[in-house]
Amino acid sequence: MELSPTAYVILGMISREPRSGYEIKALVDNTTRFFWAASYGQIYPQLKRLSEAGLVAGSDAPRGERKRTVYAITAEGRRELEDWLRQPPQTVEMREEGLLKLFFAGVLPPEEAAETLRSMHAYRRDIAARLRSMEPDAEEKLAQDDPFPLIVLQGGIEFNEWFADWCERMEARLLDPARRERSS
Amino acid sequence: MELSPTAYVILGMISREPRSGYEIKALVDNTTRFFWAASYGQIYPQLKRLSEAGLVAGSDAPRGERKRTVYAITAEGRRELEDWLRQPPQTVEMREEGLLKLFFAGVLPPEEAAETLRSMHAYRRDIAARLRSMEPDAEEKLAQDDPFPLIVLQGGIEFNEWFADWCERMEARLLDPARRERSS
DNA sequence: ACAGGCATGTAAATAGTTACATGATTCG
DNA sequence: CGAATCATGTAACTATTTACATGCCTGT
Numbered sequence: 001m002e003l004s005p006t007a008y009v010i011l012g013m014i015s016r017e018p019r020s021g022y023e024i025k026a027l028v029d030n031t032t033r034f035f036w037a038a039s040y041g042q043i044y045p046q047l048k049r050l051s052e053a054g055l056v057a058g059s060d061a062p063r064g065e066r067k068r069t070v071y072a073i074t075a076e077g078r079r080e081l082e083d084w085l086r087q088p089p090q091t092v093e094m095r096e097e098g099l100l101k102l103f104f105a106g107v108l109p110p111e112e113a114a115e116t117l118r119s120m121h122a123y124r125r126d127i128a129a130r131l132r133s134m135e136p137d138a139e140e141k142l143a144q145d146d147p148f149p150l151i152v153l154q155g156g157i158e159f160n161e162w163f164a165d166w167c168e169r170m171e172a173r174l175l176d177p178a179r180r181e182r183s184s
Numbered sequence: 185m186e187l188s189p190t191a192y193v194i195l196g197m198i199s200r201e202p203r204s205g206y207e208i209k210a211l212v213d214n215t216t217r218f219f220w221a222a223s224y225g226q227i228y229p230q231l232k233r234l235s236e237a238g239l240v241a242g243s244d245a246p247r248g249e250r251k252r253t254v255y256a257i258t259a260e261g262r263r264e265l266e267d268w269l270r271q272p273p274q275t276v277e278m279r280e281e282g283l284l285k286l287f288f289a290g291v292l293p294p295e296e297a298a299e300t301l302r303s304m305h306a307y308r309r310d311i312a313a314r315l316r317s318m319e320p321d322a323e324e325k326l327a328q329d330d331p332f333p334l335i336v337l338q339g340g341i342e343f344n345e346w347f348a349d350w351c352e353r354m355e356a357r358l359l360d361p362a363r364r365e366r367s368s
Numbered sequence: 369a370c371a372g373g374c375a376t377g378t379a380a381a382t383a384g385t386t387a388c389a390t391g392a393t394t395c396g
Numbered sequence: 397c398g399a400a401t402c403a404t405g406t407a408a409c410t411a412t413t414t415a416c417a418t419g420c421c422t423g424t
Contacts, residue, residue: 004411005281012288022375032287035280039413044377066420068375078291085292088303089282096219097189098273099336103216104196106330107262108269113332119272146290148297151354152283162346170335188383206403223385228405250392252403 003080005091006042007050011073011081014056016146018072021047030134031149034127034156047071055080098123114171121167128160187264189275190226191234195257195265198240200330202256205231214318215333218311218340231255239264282307298355305351312344 009032013024021043028038050056055077061070073081098120105113131153138150193216197208205227212222234240239261245254257265282304289297315337322334 005279005284006411008288009284012284012291015288015291020375021377026374032284035278035283037277037412040377041379041413042411063374064421066375081288082291085285085288085300086296089280089285089300089307091279091281092307093221093277093279094219095189095275095277096273097275099219099339100189100193100196100216101269101273103332103336104192104199104265104269105332107196107199107266112270116269116273123273123276147358148287148289151357152287155283155350155354158350159346162343166339166342170339173335174331190383204403205405206401210402221384224405225385225407226383247402248393250403 003050003055003084004046005036006038007046007055008081008084009036009038010043010046010050010071011055011077011084014071014073015078015081018059018061018070020061020068020070022068023070030137031153034131050077110174114174117167117171117174121164121171124160124164124167128157128164131157131160187234187239187268188230189220190222191230191239192265192268193220193222194227194230194234194255195239195261195268198255198257199262199265202243202245202254204245204252204254207254214321215337218315234261294358298358301351301355301358305348305355308344308348308351312341312348315341315344 009028010024013019013027019027021040024047025038025040025043028036028043032038047056047058051058051071055074056071057074058069058071061068098116101116102113102120105116134153135150135157138153141149193212194208197203197211203211205224208231209222209224209227212220212227216222231240231242235242235255239258240255241258242253242255245252282300285300286297286304289300318337319334319341322337325333
């Protein structure tokens with residue numbers, strides 16, 4: 001069975017409890033978005049396909065009068081998820097417009113090039129702060145015996161802090177040509 | 185003028201000297217690929233569009249009998265490139281299947297979850313080594329008075345080394361539950 | 369009454385990859 | 397001679413985003 005990575009996001013998100021498409025989207029936006037995003041345009045059609053393939057099972061779960069369908073993972077779906085988790089990860093893609101601009105920044109005078117680094121720094125600092133504010137949430141998950149969301153979140157914090165720090169160091173190096181040699 | 189980021193990759197790559205589509209692709213594969221990739225299917229059609237828009241100018245530059253077109257940036261193209269460089273970077277996308285698997289790794293027993301970290305570690309270590317081997321090349325560029333390719337490359341090395349190290353630390357933490365508290 | 373969140377979906381457009389086709393040249 | 401590299405391109409497919417459409421429920 002060849003499933004798209006987005007399909008595995010869905011399977012993973014319902015592996016502990018059944019959820020609606022809307023809830024899956026909200027969860028993704030609060031957790032995996034930073035390294036794997038998904039839109040409604042992917043989630044709802046995928047749920048339909050996974051349901052047809054027997055990897056998830058939908059059931060009506062209205063909230064009051066508002067109708068609602070939650071999807072649960074099936075035994076076959078769980079097998080599929082576990083098989084995927086056991087394969088070494090393949091896809092690694094990154095699109096960082098900041099690094100791209102920095103790469104070409106020699107076209108501009110140094111002061112304007114440094115501005116790119118300042119934007120990148122501010123962005124990474126903000127993301128780090130936002131992730132930090134999400135830590136208590138993930139610590140709850142740990143209490144529920146799943147340490148991984150917290151590990152990944154702390155990795156994200158550390159990464160964004162490293163990146164922000166790197167931007168600062170490179171800005172300093174850029175504005176002070178004497179410091180151009182490598183510090184390592 | 186609304187250009188795709190790939191268009192700016194092309195403009196940037198020919199900002200110092202004219203190049204053929206083939207050469208642009210090769211350059212991208214050796215440099216920006218790690219944070220911004222481009223395929224022939226994007227490059228050749230883009231070159232045509234940029235040429236029609238007057239941002240680049242193609243001219244015949246055969247090598248022997250083999251015909252070949254190199255594209256040079258025009259004054260208008262350079263203006264466009266510089267304007268773009270002055271805007272704060274927007275696009276940041278990341279797809280890291282490893283982090284995704286790690287996020288859901290609670291589904292598997294710890295020893296199998298650690299295997300994902302080992303794969304990620306090996307991958308990042310190899311990338312770091314490959315980038316290191318590219319350093320002499322970028323140091324040449326610095327001699328040509330453009331420090332940015334080297335800065336970006338060294339950032340890539342540092343990032344991959346940080347990531348590899350993080351994977352090692354998380355594997356240790358995972359296999360030794362006593363160490364579960366945060367070290368910071 | 370209205371804003372905001374809950375809830376499900378689709379259509380259209382854009383972006384991007386992969387595979388293929390073609391052919392010349394260079395190096396061992 | 398054969399393999400690798402230079403060189404240009406397109407077609408088909410897949411993925412993904414964005415915008416739109418619809419309507420209910422809750423709190424102020």
